[in-house]
Amino acid sequence: MFSLLGGVFLGWSLGANDAANVFGSAVSSRMLRFWTAAILASGFVLFGAILEGRGGIETYRGLTYMTLRLAVMSSVAAAIAVTIMTLLRLPVSTSQAAVGAILGIGLLNRQLNLAVLGKVVTCWFGTPVGGVVIAVLMYKVLAALYNRLQMNLFQSDMGFRVCLIGAGSYGAYALGANNVANVTAVFVGAGMLTVFSALLIGGLSIGLGIMTFSRRVMETVGRRLVRLDPFSALVVVLAEAVTVHFYTFLGVPVSTSQAVVGAVLGVGIVKGINTISRRTLVNILLGWFLTPVVACFLALAIDFAAHLRYVPSP
Amino acid sequence: MLRLLFRKEQQVEELISQYLDNLRLAHENFLNAMNLYFDKGLCEDLDFLIEQTHKVESKADDIRNEIETIMYAKALIPESRGDILGLLEAIDQVPSLFERVLYMIQTQRLLTPDYLVLDIKELIRISIECCDLLIKQVEALFKKSQDIRSLESTIDSNESHCDHIERRIITKVFDSDLDPFQKLQLKEMVLQIGEISDQADRVSRRVYIISVKRRV
Numbered sequence: 001m002f003s004l005l006g007g008v009f010l011g012w013s014l015g016a017n018d019a020a021n022v023f024g025s026a027v028s029s030r031m032l033r034f035w036t037a038a039i040l041a042s043g044f045v046l047f048g049a050i051l052e053g054r055g056g057i058e059t060y061r062g063l064t065y066m067t068l069r070l071a072v073m074s075s076v077a078a079a080i081a082v083t084i085m086t087l088l089r090l091p092v093s094t095s096q097a098a099v100g101a102i103l104g105i106g107l108l109n110r111q112l113n114l115a116v117l118g119k120v121v122t123c124w125f126g127t128p129v130g131g132v133v134i135a136v137l138m139y140k141v142l143a144a145l146y147n148r149l150q151m152n153l154f155q156s157d158m159g160f161r162v163c164l165i166g167a168g169s170y171g172a173y174a175l176g177a178n179n180v181a182n183v184t185a186v187f188v189g190a191g192m193l194t195v196f197s198a199l200l201i202g203g204l205s206i207g208l209g210i211m212t213f214s215r216r217v218m219e220t221v222g223r224r225l226v227r228l229d230p231f232s233a234l235v236v237v238l239a240e241a242v243t244v245h246f247y248t249f250l251g252v253p254v255s256t257s258q259a260v261v262g263a264v265l266g267v268g269i270v271k272g273i274n275t276i277s278r279r280t281l282v283n284i285l286l287g288w289f290l291t292p293v294v295a296c297f298l299a300l301a302i303d304f305a306a307h308l309r310y311v312p313s314p
Numbered sequence: 315m316l317r318l319l320f321r322k323e324q325q326v327e328e329l330i331s332q333y334l335d336n337l338r339l340a341h342e343n344f345l346n347a348m349n350l351y352f353d354k355g356l357c358e359d360l361d362f363l364i365e366q367t368h369k370v371e372s373k374a375d376d377i378r379n380e381i382e383t384i385m386y387a388k389a390l391i392p393e394s395r396g397d398i399l400g401l402l403e404a405i406d407q408v409p410s411l412f413e414r415v416l417y418m419i420q421t422q423r424l425l426t427p428d429y430l431v432l433d434i435k436e437l438i439r440i441s442i443e444c445c446d447l448l449i450k451q452v453e454a455l456f457k458k459s460q461d462i463r464s465l466e467s468t469i470d471s472n473e474s475h476c477d478h479i480e481r482r483i484i485t486k487v488f489d490s491d492l493d494p495f496q497k498l499q500l501k502e503m504v505l506q507i508g509e510i511s512d513q514a515d516r517v518s519r520r521v522y523i524i525s526v527k528r529r530v
Contacts, residue, residue: 029392143530152457154327156528157394158320230391231530 003068004187006075008205011183013082014094015045015209018179020217021240021256022171025233026164027218034215040165041172041214042207048176048248049203050196055251056181057188057195060098062116064106066189073302074186077101081295090287093255096124098182100292104299123252124288130246131262132269135239139270142235160230167234171241175256176203178248228275232267239263258284322389326381326398330456333377333402334449336370337409341442343367344412348438351419352431364416371409378402397524404517405452408445408510415506424499427492430483437479437507444472444514451521462525469511469518476511480504 023037066074078094078101085092099120106112151159183202187193193201228236243259261276261284268275347363354360381402385395418424426434451465487500 031391139530146530150458150460153394153398153455153524153528154323154390157390158323160391161320229527229530230393 003072003192004184004201006072006079007184007187008201008208010075010079010082010094010098011180011202011205012209012213013079013086014179014182015042015206015211016213017086017092017209017217018094018175018206018256019045019172019210019214020220021260022175022237023168024218024223025237026161026168027215028220028223031161032165032168034218037168037218038211038214040169041175042210044169044172045176045180045206045210046200046203048173048178049180049199049206052177052248053180053199053202054195055248056178056253057185057198059116059120059251059253060102060181060185061189062113063099063102063120064113064189065109065111066105066186068187068190068192069306070105070108071186071190071192073306074098074101074105074299075183077104077299077302078182078295080298081291084294085287085291090290091257091261091284092287092291093124093258094179094182095253095255096288096291097295098185098253100295101299102186103292104296104303107296108300108303119250120252123247123250123254124258127243127247127254127258128262128265130243131239131259132266134242134246135235135263135266136270138239138242139232139235139267142238143231146231160234163234164230164237167237167241171237171244171256174241174245174248176206178244179253179256180206181253228264228267232271235267236260236263239266258288322384322387326384326389327456329377329381329384330398330402330452333374333381333405334452336374336377337405337445337449340367340370340374340409340412341445343370344416345438345442347416348435352426352435355425356420356423361420364413364420367409367412367416371413374406374409378406393527397527401452401517401520401524404513404520405448407513408448408517411506411510411513415503415510418499418503418506422499424503425496426500426503427490429490430486430500433479433483433486434504434507437476437483437504440472440476440479441507441510441514444469444476444511444518447472448514448518448521451518455521455525462522466518466522469515473511473515476508480508 019038019041023032023041026032027034027037078097081097081100082092082094085097099117103112103117146156180199180202183205184193184198188195188198240256240259240263243262244254244256247254261280264275343363343366347360347367350357350360350363382399385399389395390398447465447469451462451469454460454462454465483504484501487497487504490497492500
């Protein structure tokens with residue numbers, strides 16, 4: 001069980017950071033109590049992981065050959081990469097960290113499935129783009145529907161709250177379904193866990209991160225979304241959830257944060273305003289490039305350190 | 315089901331409805347007090363109606379405080395909280411103006427010459443009409459989001475009409491051979507009455523903006 005710790009830590013930090021993308025706006029605006037959001041998010045993450053997490057695990061298994069030792073190295077490298085990027089305050093994607101670490105292991109094995117890697121990297125590019133496209137379409141369709149309903153202030157307010165809770169729960173479901181592979185897929189590849197136990201442990205560790213450490217992140221990240229009007233915030237959460245769920249069908253774990261950035265940009269395009277500063281975009285690009293590279297080098301460095309032998313001087 | 319989930323919102327809705335009923339009562343009291351003043355001058359009945367207007371104004375403050383307390387307990391989304399609290403604060407200026415005009419008459423023992431009474435009554439009638447339309451507009455915002463634009467433009471044209479009457483009365487006051495001190499007192503009273511329709515117009519504009527903000 002000790003070998004699972006790297007994966008559990010990765011799941012914990014994923015839960016702590018990424019729950020903000022789905023429930024941040026509702027919690028930071030006090031529309032929903034933190035504990036209600038945390039319980040809903042953890043439940044739906046677990047639900048999503050168990051029902052639809054299998055595809056991502058199969059994709060990661062296809063990337064390279066794994067042994068238990070390599071799986072532990074890979075998960076520890078990804079976990080350290082996520083921690084370093086978080087400490088540097090750069091936007092971090094757990095999916096990219098996990099793939100970067102597996103890539104490092106694949107280089108060591110000299111066995112890397114380039115077709116699968118190509119599919120994964122293409123989806124990385126496609127995540128923010130998907131967020132933009134879905135947000136633009138969704139904004140137009142939902143705005144037409146909303147304007148037609150002619151609701152009074154109380155009705156529209158209650159409608160927004162119900163929809164934000166629904167969208168957040170769906171987002172949590174998509175997060176669990178899509179990202180659980182980042183946490184425990186390497187242990188399935190190494191034969192240590194069955195697919196079901198990997199999904200269960202992965203889902204539970206993400207839930208643990210949400211329950212124990214996501215409050216502050218929800219409040220700070222959420223505030224950025226709440227600066228948008230309630231309708232735009234709802235579109236962003238829904239577009240992010242749909243984008244991430246779409247990649248779940250393709251079996252590729254992607255970054256929920258990048259989907260959110262895409263969705264916020266999409267809303268900005270429809271409204272004709274700048275929703276994201278140039279500096280934020282540069283940081284995102286930097287994090288996007290650095291996360292897999294750092295994780296890959298860390299995996300190589302851990303392997304190098306693991307092979308060092310003490311040779312007493314004669 | 316939704317009603318059970320959104321109890322605080324339902325409470326706010328009921329309190330706003332109570333607040334608007336109370337505002338109607340304030341209009342009625344003010345109108346009765348002013349009619350009594352023009353018919354009988356300063357008398358005990360007028361003092362009673364002024365006291366009643368003060369009570370209604372205090373009740374409006376109490377209801378507003380209650381709404382604020384529920385709002386701070388996280389009812390509604392933040393944007394709506396800000397809009398509703400700002401709106402109620404602005405509406406609350408209207409009964410305060412009623413009270414101010416009546417206290418001015420009571421404490422300064424104000425005497426109005428007969429040749430101004432008809433004009434001032436007309437000014438009050440149109441100002442109260444503005445307030446009634448404002449209540450309808452606020453109800454439209456909270457009950458059915460229709461007619462808000464047309465009510466806003468009616469209040470706006472009524473307010474312009476009030477401005478004309480106000481200028482006409484002040485001109486008459488200064489053209490007369492009243493005591494200069496009385497002229498200033500009357501001018502002040504007319505300006506305060508004129509402020510009622512100005513405030514109704516400002517609030518009405520605010521209601522319109524709140525409704526427009528909610529369109530996407």
